[in-house]
Amino acid sequence: ELKVEQNPLFLSMQEGKNYTIYCNYSTTSDRLYWYRQDPGKSLESLFVLLSNGAVKQEGRLMASLDTKARLSTLHITAAVHDLSATSVCAVDTQGGSEKLVFGKGTKLTVNP
Amino acid sequence: GAGVSQSPSNKVTEKGKDVELRCDPISGHTALYWYRQRLGQGLEFLIYFQGNSAPDKSGLPSDRFSAERTGESVSTLTIQRTQQEDSAVYLCTRDTEAFFGQGTRLTVV
Numbered sequence: 001e002l003k004v005e006q007n008p009l010f011l012s013m014q015e016g017k018n019y020t021i022y023c024n025y026s027t028t029s030d031r032l033y034w035y036r037q038d039p040g041k042s043l044e045s046l047f048v049l050l051s052n053g054a055v056k057q058e059g060r061l062m063a064s065l066d067t068k069a070r071l072s073t074l075h076i077t078a079a080v081h082d083l084s085a086t087s088v089c090a091v092d093t094q095g096g097s098e099k100l101v102f103g104k105g106t107k108l109t110v111n112p
Numbered sequence: 113g114a115g116v117s118q119s120p121s122n123k124v125t126e127k128g129k130d131v132e133l134r135c136d137p138i139s140g141h142t143a144l145y146w147y148r149q150r151l152g153q154g155l156e157f158l159i160y161f162q163g164n165s166a167p168d169k170s171g172l173p174s175d176r177f178s179a180e181r182t183g184e185s186v187s188t189l190t191i192q193r194t195q196q197e198d199s200a201v202y203l204c205t206r207d208t209e210a211f212f213g214q215g216t217r218l219t220v221v
Contacts, residue, residue, distance in 0.1 A: 004154075042203060043155075043212045088154070097160035097168035099145060104154040 002027045004091050006103035013079040013110045021106045023072040023089035030067045031092035034074055036085045037105065043088060047074075076108075084110045115139050116206055116213035124219045125194055133189045133216045135204035143207045144187050146179060147171075149215075150200040158202075161187060194220045 003026040035043040049065035090100040117136040146158040157171040181187040
């Protein structure tokens with residue numbers, strides 16, 4: 001059974017500094033998603049990583065996928081206040097329904 | 113979210129009542145998924161539709177939960193005899209890239 005773990009679960013960031021959060025998973029998959037979730041809101045897609053070594057960047061965020069290590073990282077460069085949200089990763093089970101298994105999310109808070 | 117409409121956006125119901133939640137993928141997609149998110153938890157898979165059949169309903173938590181879909185169109189998730197533990201946000205998505213609707217927040221009182 002696929003399990004997805006994110007760490008840390010909470011991250012307090014200072015404006016202007018760099019940070020990394022992690023998503024690791026327990027069984028083979030080469031399709032991983034990162035989402036942003038604001039309080040009380042649905043999920044907004046950030047990145048879709050579809051193969052080993054995939055790297056995607058958007059603004060201050062960069063995500064990468066290492067399928068051999070079963071690990072994705074989300075790098076945050078020079079944190080700013082509007083990054084305060086929960087970052088959620090999800091892994092595609094592949095085969096069959098291709099449903100997603102979600103991590104619990106990393107709650108990001110940016111302090112001045 | 114990206115071409116998925118859910119209704120109602122909020123629903124408060126009394127324990128023991130039945131509720132129906134609706135998901136419309138708007139442009140029509142073969143695959144449709146239901147997930148739920150209980151307070152402070154990650155999303156949990158409920159059911160997957162391929163067209164109007166449901167080859168994977170392994171996430172439905174009990175026989176009080178059922179879902180149907182008309183072709184590649186609207187899906188309805190029905191919860192009978194609601195319980196307080198059913199309180200959650202119910203989200204649906206279309207296709208494997210998982211563009212989520214805005215969800216239905218269900219509160220059972």
